[in-house]
Amino acid sequence: MQAYTSSAIVNSSISPGVDLDEVYATERVRVLVVDDDSDLVVLIKHILRSSGFDVLSANNGVEALRRAREVQPDLVLLDLMMPEMDGWVTLQNLRQFSNAPVIVLSALSSKDEIVRCLYEGVDDYMTKPFYKGEVVARINAVLRRAKQPRETTRFTFPKVGLVIDIKTQEVIFSNHSIQLTAKEFALLALLAKNAPGVVSYPVIAQTVWGEDVPNVRQRTKYLIFLLRRKFEEIDPNFALIQSMDRMGYKLKTE
Template identity: 55%
Template sequence: MEELTSKEVKQEVSSGIGVDLDQVDGQERQRILVIDDEADTSYLLKQILRIAGYNVLSAANGAEAIKKTMEYSPNLILLDIMMPEMDGWQTFEYLKRMTNVPVIVVSALTSKDHIVDGLRQGIDDYIPKPFYNAEVIERVNAVLRRTNRPQEITRLVFPSVGLTIDLINQEVELLGNSIRLTPKEFSVLSVLAKNAPAIVPYEKISHLVWGEDSSDVRKRTKYLIYLLRQKFDKISSGSQLILNVDRLGYKLQTEN
């Protein structure tokens, strides 16, 4: 297979190949997240992967990548290193805390030291830029065959506000400080976090946390929200992480 230009890739895209998850939420094929701040590179990688039969989605920075990882649980991530604000290594550190999804670095940093350092940090492979299209596919296939592990999001991470929620151990950290929550407090917070940044209706919270909806249940939820705010406020005064949207529900504030 010869290397294709971006224009040639566009000509090969048809309705019979993998789905672009930025446009349609396809779920059956394996999902690959491309993280790169260069739009042309991101587009080219996505189309190469679609032609190979994968569903794809992209993120232009680390914060967007973390959000999409939580939302879509990709089977594999292709990660650029030189990105503004949150670089690839910082993004990788957050991703490692969240999930065991395999990561292939695709970077213009091609020195042996960079490659070895990346492998030591736990990445699954390293593809130098400029890349050959066929090599990208073969390396993707090889990593997926080798890892062959179920992908599970074990932590929800919101770097903009310094919040980490461990779904397995039911542990919460805010700005590096551990917060002890009761099981019901954790249930309310996890419902808001899993749906962030969307507003979660009162009725939905009631059913997910208590299994029913009534005025008494909503009062209990309101009290739990009050307790959560008090605990957050002890660490970050006036943080307002949980917002009440009048007559609609609550939402977790995940951006400063």
């Protein structure tokens, strides 16, 4: 067996490693701060750490998405004007795999920008400069609202690249927007709400068509055919909607 001297394994210039099991086991709220102003990031991190939050940061959208995937923050503070990838694009990409609440912190203060943010699904909007106590108060308020039970209006299935927004009836598959008719969307939304479970023929009949009569099943099969064709135009090798023999249909979410 090879012998190791203390000098071979100890180097005073190297800081001790971090036990990541302990880091990720913490119950403290993790906040991701995304801003290209390094001085501001340092200030915000100090404010949040002093208030009991765990904090990490990113200086641009590309880095923010990477860190969000790694750490899965409980909340994101997001600037809009950044190099490489601005806040709008960052938000759109973030929503492909995360439902973490987002508070925009921006120098832009026009009503149009605020309204656009709210339409894009931002949970709150703050303008720079800000009062330090306000940041903590707004984060706590957003987190309280996020914990309250509410009907889900946006379904995200990151493993298959599918996003369905009930309010806007927007459907994105593999980064492509898909236009659906009202009936097509109603059926797809029903499958999404019950995923990965199976939705039976009678439930589909009552929910989509409002009646369960003999010819409804044939109408449903044709609607499924139309839906599948639209998704197959984007990815012909992936069957998103699966038929369950004599039972109904379900979404493939893995």
